[in-house]
Amino acid sequence: MRGRRLVRAVKRVGLYTAASLFTIFAVFPFYWMFLTSFKQNRDLYVGATNLRHIPWIFNEPPTLEHVQLLFAGTPYLIWLKNTAFIGALVVLITLVIAAPAGYSLARLTGRWGERLGIGIFLTYLVPPTLLFLPFSRVINVLGLPNTPWALVLVYPTFTIPFCTWLMMGFFRSIPRDIEEQAMIDGYSRLAVIGKVVLPLAVSGLLTVTIFAFTLVMQEFVYALTFISSVDKMTVSLGVPVALVRGDVFYWGSLMAACLITSVPIAVVYNLFIDRFIAGLTSGAVKG
Template identity: 60%
Template sequence: MNLLYRAKRGLLYATVALFCFFSASPFLWMIITTFKQDRDLYRSKNNPFLFNDPPTLDNLRVLFFETKYTTFLWNSFFVGVVVVIITLAIAIPAAYSLTRMSGRWGEQAGIAIFLVYLVPPTLLFIPFFRVISKIGLVDSIWSLVLVYPTISVPFCTWLLMGFFKSIPIDLEEAAMVDGYSRLMAFVKVVMPLSVSGIIAVIVFTFTLTLHEFIYALTFISSSAHRTLSVGVPIELVRGDVFYWQSLMAAAVIVAIPVGIVYDFFLDHLVAGLTMGAVKG
């Protein structure tokens, strides 16, 4: 019995270890590649996970001193934070009023709003470009700040509606009888109970701005205003030459901190996305 139990546990841990390695190996590969010399990287007989020649820091030097990588980092971070704030400011009140105040129409409107999310950017970037050029924001990161919420707001509104619907209306009414206005009842009771949803919105929106490519490529033309998703490939793919080591470094430097931050919120995040899925 004991033996069987141990065997089962052993198998379980072995499986987990396998999946951990499977998920981590791309990052490991990227990190190793970052420090490889050209000769080591391009010889196909070399093991890609080992240093056959001594490691070098030269690729990082190229990334930081021969490209505008730090500017891209800042631009992406700035756009991400501003878009998250805009999305929260619009999606929270929209979702709340759609769930609580408009009866049966709320649900229909919620679905209609969600459908907007399904219209692909490839279809929209040309008309959006006309709009952006009319208001004079071409080649400015503010064009991205303006356009990204068109993707994030519909999805996040729909996501949050599922959350607000799951909070019993009794709780808000109790707070209102207890001496609070509807707004304060919302802040003190509904918001703390939908933390998971709000975190899911933040993560979704920030990730979206980080990897969005088409708008960032078409609206921005000078490298000083580019974000990571466009700036890095443009600067590090010169003609048909790929600066693989620097490209890997650029990706892994962003991916790891973001991954660590998301991991802190993982439980909330899973609750957030699944709850929205079930109740939405």
């Protein structure tokens, strides 16, 4: 009896240890961003060979100097504005194209629609690595290099396949009976979509909006390929590429930019991750 209690206690300790280790591993870089953002330079730039100076804590009072520099002395706000502009347009394009396609695949096209849906989803797997070279040619021909329009055009290539797939799942989860009842009541299919289906799919549309927007905020490769002027960059490109003067990194401001940008995205993303995973794995796992 005592033996079993001991085993349980050991298991408990093991569980908490494992949980702590995973969490520390995941969070440590964010903690490091936080420390760097608010440390004074003389606390920050102490060589790691000095073992008496502990880098894990504030040895001097924290400062807002780096954050102020970020907002007042760098193009960070312009990058935020560019990102918001591109993100809003991409979300709009995605919603207008992916929502009808999702409904069509869920309800109107039957068996071959299902195959087509899987086909569209598979294009999500075609990576930027295969496409950025031909895109750079296409963007050149269209005269769009170094403009936000290049990204507005290219980003839907990954948001549309994924969001079509997600919307298909949402529309499928709406009970068929509701739609059929409305049609018996004399609505046409189109009216059913507008008056019955869309109001029920608001949470789905919201999820798609969030995902398309976060995907845009996270994208780096296409932005790196197409955008070269600092004032046209998005946040995820500008911060790593342009927050450097000569060879000098302004680590305080740089980490402040990383922290201020990542944490809100991460929080919002976290709230929606389960739907995202459900969308990604449906088809492979029943249910």
